[in-house]
Amino acid sequence: MKQQDLFNTAPAPWEVDDLVSHVVAKIVFSTGPQQPFDYLVPENLAPVAVAGRRMRVPFGRGDRLVQGYCVEVGAKQVLPNKLKSIHEVVDDVTLLSRTMLGLTRWMAEYYLCPWGQVLEAVVPAAVRGNAGTREVTLLTVPRETAMQLATLKLPPKQHAALTILAAAGKAFTPPELAQAAGCTLAPIMALRKKKLVHVEVRRVSFAHFDDTPAEAEPSKQLNEDQAAALKTILHAVDEERHQTVLLHGVTGSGKTEVYLQAIDRVVAAGKQAIVLVPEISLTPQTKQRFRARFSQIALLHSHMNDVERHWQWKRIASGHIPVVVGARSAIFAPTPRLGMIILDEEHDSSFKQDSSPRYHARDVAAWRAESENAPLILGSATPSLESWRQTQTGAITLVSMPRRVNNYPLPDVKTVDLRVDRKSIGRGAISRPLYQAMRRTIEEDGQMILLLNRRGYATHIQCPACGEKVVCPECEIALTHHLADNMAICHYCDYRQAAPKSCPSCGFTGIHFFGYGTQKLEAEVKARFPGVECLRMDSDTMKKPGSHEAALERFRCGDAKILVGTQMIAKGLDFPNVTLVGVINADTALHFPDVRAGERTFQLITQVAGRTGRGHKGGQVLVQTLSPDHPAIEAAARHDYTLFAGRELPFREKFLFSPFAKMVRLVARGETAAAPEAFLDEFAKQLQKVAIQLELELHLQGPAAAPIEKLRGQYRFHLLLKSLDGEKLRKAVQMVAVKTKSPDEVIWTIDVDPVDMM
Ligand SMILES: Nc1ncnc2c1ncn2[C@@H]1O[C@H](COP(=O)(O)OP(=O)(O)OP(=O)(O)O)[C@@H](O)[C@H]1O
Numbered sequence: 001m002k003q004q005d006l007f008n009t010a011p012a013p014w015e016v017d018d019l020v021s022h023v024v025a026k027i028v029f030s031t032g033p034q035q036p037f038d039y040l041v042p043e044n045l046a047p048v049a050v051a052g053r054r055m056r057v058p059f060g061r062g063d064r065l066v067q068g069y070c071v072e073v074g075a076k077q078v079l080p081n082k083l084k085s086i087h088e089v090v091d092d093v094t095l096l097s098r099t100m101l102g103l104t105r106w107m108a109e110y111y112l113c114p115w116g117q118v119l120e121a122v123v124p125a126a127v128r129g130n131a132g133t134r135e136v137t138l139l140t141v142p143r144e145t146a147m148q149l150a151t152l153k154l155p156p157k158q159h160a161a162l163t164i165l166a167a168a169g170k171a172f173t174p175p176e177l178a179q180a181a182g183c184t185l186a187p188i189m190a191l192r193k194k195k196l197v198h199v200e201v202r203r204v205s206f207a208h209f210d211d212t213p214a215e216a217e218p219s220k221q222l223n224e225d226q227a228a229a230l231k232t233i234l235h236a237v238d239e240e241r242h243q244t245v246l247l248h249g250v251t252g253s254g255k256t257e258v259y260l261q262a263i264d265r266v267v268a269a270g271k272q273a274i275v276l277v278p279e280i281s282l283t284p285q286t287k288q289r290f291r292a293r294f295s296q297i298a299l300l301h302s303h304m305n306d307v308e309r310h311w312q313w314k315r316i317a318s319g320h321i322p323v324v325v326g327a328r329s330a331i332f333a334p335t336p337r338l339g340m341i342i343l344d345e346e347h348d349s350s351f352k353q354d355s356s357p358r359y360h361a362r363d364v365a366a367w368r369a370e371s372e373n374a375p376l377i378l379g380s381a382t383p384s385l386e387s388w389r390q391t392q393t394g395a396i397t398l399v400s401m402p403r404r405v406n407n408y409p410l411p412d413v414k415t416v417d418l419r420v421d422r423k424s425i426g427r428g429a430i431s432r433p434l435y436q437a438m439r440r441t442i443e444e445d446g447q448m449i450l451l452l453n454r455r456g457y458a459t460h461i462q463c464p465a466c467g468e469k470v471v472c473p474e475c476e477i478a479l480t481h482h483l484a485d486n487m488a489i490c491h492y493c494d495y496r497q498a499a500p501k502s503c504p505s506c507g508f509t510g511i512h513f514f515g516y517g518t519q520k521l522e523a524e525v526k527a528r529f530p531g532v533e534c535l536r537m538d539s540d541t542m543k544k545p546g547s548h549e550a551a552l553e554r555f556r557c558g559d560a561k562i563l564v565g566t567q568m569i570a571k572g573l574d575f576p577n578v579t580l581v582g583v584i585n586a587d588t589a590l591h592f593p594d595v596r597a598g599e600r601t602f603q604l605i606t607q608v609a610g611r612t613g614r615g616h617k618g619g620q621v622l623v624q625t626l627s628p629d630h631p632a633i634e635a636a637a638r639h640d641y642t643l644f645a646g647r648e649l650p651f652r653e654k655f656l657f658s659p660f661a662k663m664v665r666l667v668a669r670g671e672t673a674a675a676p677e678a679f680l681d682e683f684a685k686q687l688q689k690v691a692i693q694l695e696l697e698l699h700l701q702g703p704a705a706a707p708i709e710k711l712r713g714q715y716r717f718h719l720l721l722k723s724l725d726g727e728k729l730r731k732a733v734q735m736v737a738v739k740t741k742s743p744d745e746v747i748w749t750i751d752v753d754p755v756d757m758m
């Protein structure tokens with residue numbers, strides 16, 4: 001883990017006279033040893049041996065050739081016979097600029113993971129694999145050969161081919177030349193052997209994608225709030241200095257228009273902008289909005305194939321594409337002249353990667369923007385408490401847009417208390433008040449969105465006779481009943497079995513399916529509103545590429561009246577005819593054993609409520625809940641972010657959580673419960689020793705069984721580390737980690753600034 005250079009050790013005193021200055025390349029491997037190694041750069045490779053390219057080098061006793069990333073090249077005093085030489089430079093283009101190399105190094109140190117692993121995450125596999133390109137051999141005639149052409153004694157076919165190539169004035173591949181000269185490849189091979197033609201091997205791209213811009217759209221006349229926000233942003237853009245601005249604008253306040261006009265200025269200055277959005281927000285609507293304003297734009301999304309990904313990467317790296325829009329990993333777009341970074345919906349948890357390197361795009365963006373003197377714009381109606389807190393300390397500039405565009409009011413939000421007697425609520429998932437509101441909406445030709453954050457049909461299966469619950473044998477989590485193929489499925493590991501007809505334990509045939517998923521809700525809507533088209537959007541119905549677009553188009557054009565879905569329908573959508581939003585169960589995420597449960601609930605309800613009232617018809621929201629008095633639900637019903645943050649922050653401070661304390665989470669898993677628990681116990685003990693040494697005030701929670709105690713057959717434990725001093729905390733973890741050799745049966749991970757606590 002520690003980045004130390006084996007070859008940086010000082011030479012012995014009697015060796016000093018033998019030192020010579022040599023060009024040395026520092027190589028980092030993506031697997032195997034974690035520390036960089038030095039290699040000599042032979043003279044013939046000096047022009048191409050550039051930091052940021054991959055190189056093949058001899059490694060180990062057998063000098064096996066392995067590939068690594070060159071992260072630095074420079075003159076160094078070395079004992080020449082002690083270092084091996086680079087064998088080959090793999091890339092003919094530089095994959096990582098100095099800034100990007102610096103970024104990867106910072107990520108490795110900050111997130112406590114191997115540098116090589118970060119490099120592999122930053123350079124897309126499609127780029128590493130040169131997807132969509134092939135090597136071609138190109139032939140030309142050197143000048144001296146061309147001048148002697150008339151006097152050269154050659155067989156007629158060779159002579160003819162050489163004459164044609166010399167006259168062509170451009171390079172031919174061997175088959176092209178053979179065709180032009182009307183001969184086989186043999187005479188051309190002969191010319192190559194005689195060295196009468198110059199041979200060059202070059203990698204060319206055969207990919208091409210259509211990027212015709214959408215119909216152009218002029219920018220909008222900004223309202224007062226938007227103009228003020230834009231002014232603050234442009235200040236930083238014009239001065240080419242780094243500043244982070246949090247654009248806190250309520251839903252429908254027109255944040256996108258502010259981004260677009262800020263980007264205009266960046267592009268006019270000849271620079272590039274990166275816009276990050278949650279993957280799920282890369283809707284046709286978002287794409288269209290950006291396409292209509294910028295003719296040259298790269299849209300990076302997960303359905304892209306390798307050939308296209310590589311093609312886009314090269315276009316961005318060439319500097320020709322001024323605007324890049326994409327999900328989390330677009331923060332690594334190789335823009336040579338970065339002028340601004342925007343994170344829309346900056347609070348979204350999809351910006352945190354849940355596999356190593358476990359980076360948060362917001363923090364990576366902050367590092368990048370700072371080192372490239374570019375402004376960073378964070379936008380949200382429900383900012384993360386991390387960003388909000390920084391506006392209080394002055395590290396981030398706050399700009400507010402508290403009103404919707406066109407002075408549309410925020411929708412009226414009412415809670416439906418599900419605790420009152422069932423009679424007045426009605427049966428099924430849709431309460432009586434919600435049903436009546438739905439009926440009215442249809443009569444008034446409006447559209448509506450129903451949010452239920454659980455997919456599947458019934459959320460648990462239980463025997464009323466003996467109480468037996470049907471759980472996943474691998475995760476011990478209740479299986480969800482899915483109607484398609486009548487299966488019972490584990491939502492954690494995708495284990496599936498046929499839905500039981502009787503109790504697997506006592507044989508009772510009246511086994512019961514409880515709870516509501518989106519499938520069951522859709523069925524209920526269809527039964528109660530026959531003839532009204534209802535669409536369902538969740539990860540089950542949205543598997544196929546393009547299905548997202550198709551569904552949203554049916555809703556946009558007004559054919560579908562009711563849209564039922566999970567959180568994927570909660571953000572970003574801008575449909576003026578949506579006059580009703582129903583939250584079927586506001587409590588699904590409220591009681592998770594996670595410090596952010598309240599924050600997530602507040603965000604989800606505020607965001608989904610924001611989908612309505614975006615037109616002149618107005619809108620209303622009904623939130624069904626068992627806890628209408630919960631502070632998060634109450635604040636969301638009032639669209640009051642400041643109220644929510646004002647209540648939540650003191651709690652976080654008191655109990656030492658983010659954003660006040662820095663947190664690191666360790667998760668260990670294994671076939672038995674004992675091994676991972678013992679491992680974390682020992683880790684905690686070592687940490688406490690190191691903490692004394694470093695004078696670190698360390699707070700430990702656990703080790704304890706993780707909320708998801710068992711996953712895919714493995715027992716999971718976690719240990720939460722907290723401290724006000726993040727730097728020292730990471731240092732302590734690193735010091736223990738380098739010395740720790742985990743037993744074979746334990747797999748463990750380090751998560752710095754964890755978001756997922758399950
Ligand atoms: N100055 C303006 N005048 C008129 N309409 C505007 C103006 N600015 C934006 N709009 C329109 O207002 C609507 C809402 O804007 P937008 O989707 O950017 O809001 P938002 O702040 O991103 O909301 P959300 O957080 O809910 O996604 C869009 O249809 C947009 O075209």
Ligand SMILES: [Zn+2]
Nearest residue numbers: 472475490493
């Ligand atoms: Zn499972």
